[in-house]
Amino acid sequence: MSAETQITPDRISRTETLIRPHIRRTPVLSVDMVDFGHAALPVQLKLECLQHSGSFKARGAFSNLLQRDIPKAGVVAASGGNHGAAVAYAAMRLGVPATIFVPSVSPKAKTDRIRGYGAELVIAGDRYADALAASEVHVARTGALSVHAFEQVETLLGQGTLGLEIEQDLPDIDTLLVAVGGGGLIGGVAAWLAGRIRIVAVEPEGSPTLHYAFAAGEPVDAPTEGVAADSLAPKRVGSLMFPIAQSYIERSILVSDNDIVAAQKALWDTVRVVAEPGGAAAFGAMLSGKYQPAPGERVAVLVCGGNTTAVQF
Template identity: 75%
Template sequence: MPVQITPESIAGVEHLIRPHIRHTPVLRVDMTDFNLVSRPVDLKLECLQHSGSFKARGAFTNLLTRTVPEAGVVAASGGNHGAAVAYAAMRLGVPASIFVPGVTSPAKAERIRSYGARLVIGGDRYADALAASERFAEESGALTIHAFDQPETLLGQGTLGAEIEADLPGITTLLVAVGGGGLIGGIAAWFRGKVKIVAVEPERAPTLHRALAAGEPVDAPAEGIAADSLAPKRVGKLMFPIAAAFVERSVLVTDDDIRTAQLALWDKVRIVAEPGGAAAFAALLSGRYSPGPDERVAVLVCGANTTAVKFD
């Protein structure tokens, strides 16, 4: 029977993976710190999750709810999903092979290796790495863990929605960065319209933006500063009907907007965010999303795997 992406199934998964993941903190900031009109905004710091991003939730859900063969697991990733699968596999004693594209940042590649996984460069873009990983799965018998178009992945990412609701019961609006859509799909499936979910994407990788306009997942460019985390060829088939029903809109930001947000998060509140992790905040900081006077806004800072901050 197909796995259903519902609040009930997400709650069941949350109980299962809770011993293996962190309950990440919330930081309330005043936007006057960022030279904007005074307004409290809550930052959910999922960048502090194991392996440096929210992806650990989906990784543990896959490994704990599916039968893992002797050959272990295989994943294709721009970096964060691979790091999460490698981390979960290490913690659970499972062999892991991770295929990444050439655009993967050195920080993410090194993190994957540090967890003991086999790292393979599989082409220039995510689609190339995915094809290479699928060939390996067929030859080896390893279990494929998809970065976003997998029911268990969506359920795991949906546990972040449950955590946000518990931490911030009064929010009206949540800004979420989008690549393949596993994160926003899981979160939207949890809230089911109880809060306004706003997608944020790079202008050079508008996967959900184009899908919503077309009424179905379609190919989009896969370029820009966040190409290693927010630039698959298209959003997942599983998440799209959820997004179409429960995501209020998609907002596009430029690479410069994202760089500015990264710098501001570090300069003002000492939060390290990779480009994809800073994208949602970039929408607020740039004014590309302008909240109404009665909105109580939360922003998901979803990843921190970057070498942008160097220590002396």
């Protein structure tokens, strides 16, 4: 069964109804780029960094735990930090045991959240791929349910509820900028919007997973480096999201580490929004000028995560 027939607007809508009691409806903040030293241009910031567990990942976590059968061994997730925190939070709320595998690059802000939600935390290797491999061994040994960060239908259905919410909150926008790592977020959002709003992907230069996939015509391995490596640097985008991306994502823009850090700083200094590197990447494309809106274009930017302790830049 193809991704397009599994990750449908109807299923996303039903998932939204199911998870709504467990997630926040996050706010939209209207800003003007003149406040950031640019020409006047209104931009809408969707602040999913204020979601439970500090990122959009709570949507996919609750979608999995509420729509799949949970064994006595509980759930297991591999994560750079945000997905693990979200699964740990959902498991805590639903009374399910959780074991979370993270790489050594996972920031303290994220590992502290995971421990704080009562999950068992295991540090395995230096990159997400290492944590994923260790989690798969754990699943084989214990029979726990694996909750994948992006290569799982229920995960994309959950992330797709953010597209539904954005369209309800901002029905008149032309363009939405979304950061990409494994692609679960942008894949789910694109499946909901289905071409009604232009979607532009934003990726770090050090981990251009979707950029490489578009060039190759299929998901392929990409570098896994950069300041946002904990959240935007799996080896490749998911196979579930890629056909959706080919259908509905206009293009991928690459931003530098300096662009990302500058966006973090600008969001904090100007509007007191705390964003982690991955959460600020999409705004980095606007701030750096690497995305240039057309005259009159109505733009929204997804600020997708805020799990960082670094607010003094």
